[in-house]
Amino acid sequence: MRTVPFLLISLVVGGAVFAAAMAAGNDYVFFAGYVVLQYVVLSTAWNILGGYCGYVNFGTGAFFALGAYSTVAIYKLIDTNELPHLVPIPLLMLVGGVVSGAIGFGMGYLTLRLRGAFFSIATLALAVVLETLVVNWDYVGGSRGAYILRPENAPLIGSYIRYLFLIMLLLAVGALTIARLIERSRLGYGFATIRDDELAAEASGVPTLRLKLIATTISGALMGMAGAPFPYYIGYLQPDSTFALDYAVNSIAMPLIGGTSSWVGPLIGAVLLDSLQQIITVTISSAVNLLLVGVLLVAFVIVAPNGIVGLIRKYLPHKGDDFVGRRRVGLAAPGAAPAAGPSSAPESPS
């Protein structure tokens, strides 16, 4: 399927989701749905770097918070100068995206030349450095946090949360389209070579550093965009909870549970896991839902390394055949013996 039809179909599906939520008539649906959609964006964004390139980013919270705090900074700027509140949320998202994308690029430039593990650790570090800066920056509330007044209503659709939900829905559609587009483009194949064997890719002339920087920037920008409307959603933004590792563990767990090889994986993972979390938070407690994420994450990476998508491909061979077939043809040299199965993988990697 080409990208334009895919985008149109996603928009129709998105419209159906919105219509269904409107039909439910209860604003709780929008509050809960917003978080699910936010995680669809975050896990898709994480997967662009993590799943496609194989670089683990522990700093989802940092990029998300950068988006959120850009919004707070703009809000304060307007508030203190008593300007009219005319900045639309999509514009705020653009700003948040640019800021996070730029930081992602800068950090990638510093650390992506090194082995993957260093990059992962540096992302952890980035989160703490940024949190320290925000805690000490009184303009955006410092450690006390910042209040944002959410407007009561949005034109045409009623309460403001519906408007936020709609925007996040559009962003989710956009993120999935971008992920799918990358997957099927030269860029995506380049990313895959980095994931599978970076040294070989570099030796064959793949510009690995440039590709990694592109992935980090896109991924960071999407996370920032997901964060930009968040202050309006939550109403009170506080550094501790905005920079929390919870965002990181969720956005890692969701793609790995769903499956990292395609855009469907993060979508499935985010919808399933976050719905489950919302139910558990309401019925049991929020501590248990983090335990659940941890246990599922560990269980999936050990038992089902290719996630739910991998399980579906394994047990419903009709759908997977085409994809696997193409891969095999691509890998096997002409006239070579049939490609070996996964069971005979080399015993001891160096």
Place this chain on the structure above:
Amino acid sequence: MIFSFDLLINAIISGILIGGFYAAMASGVSLSFGILDIVNIAHPAFIILGSYIAYIVNTDLGVDPILTSIVMIPAFYALGAGIYQIYYVSFEKRGQESLRGLAFFFGLLFITEVTLVLYFGVDYRDVDAAYIGPTLHFGYVEIPLRILVPFLVSLLMIACLQLLLTRTFIGRAVMAVAQDQLALRLMAVDPVRIKRIAFGVSIATASLAGAFLIIIQPVEPSVGRDYIGRIFAICVLGGMGSLPGTVIAAMLIGVVESLTSTFYGPSWAPAVSFGFLLLTLAVRPAGLLGR
């Protein structure tokens, strides 16, 4: 700013002492990450586990936390060996350690932390021992015993580790595993066994580091997160897998942090180690005493 000499001396000394404790926390990661190339991001969670075990035994039986942690070394060793076995079978053997192995440890971090939260809640816990409270005075220099004792024991522990690594057959095999697994295999040594032992030892250090942590400050399950970045910063700054380098880097970061919080305020201190980390990664990834 009025420059105060005794403030400066005290800040430097307490930085060095705290640095000794940081070195104890980082030595385990130095082993696992630096030598074995296993990015054990869950190490701080095991340290917190050590703190809680010391806390339980201390409140129930009144046993000294450091003594408890020494007794618990075999249990932590077994835990580490078990985790390595799972890690090896599920990730290293399949060649998936970079993405899924990292996620595995990240998951373990949350499982350990949340389990502790569910059992003990998020209240801060602390321990009782004779050396918690008194302070030594040398002129205007003040040394709290609760920091001095962990400092001394942790240097002792690291010295033992260094002897183990450089003077025994197993230790040399561990160093060899980092360099050339195939060569080790040709010498009829099983690299997986050696790595299992080394990883067990690295987790065993978490038992002691946990006791030091709860002696120095009250502990609640998520304080470990504050240390993840600091530990890795020390490990990278010191040069991967070099224990002397780890000690030097730990003291350096301890001193700089202590000076920052004395002269600029404690809220800036966390940024120091990470600033160091980013700087090291950008300028000299091999670290101070890197090979």
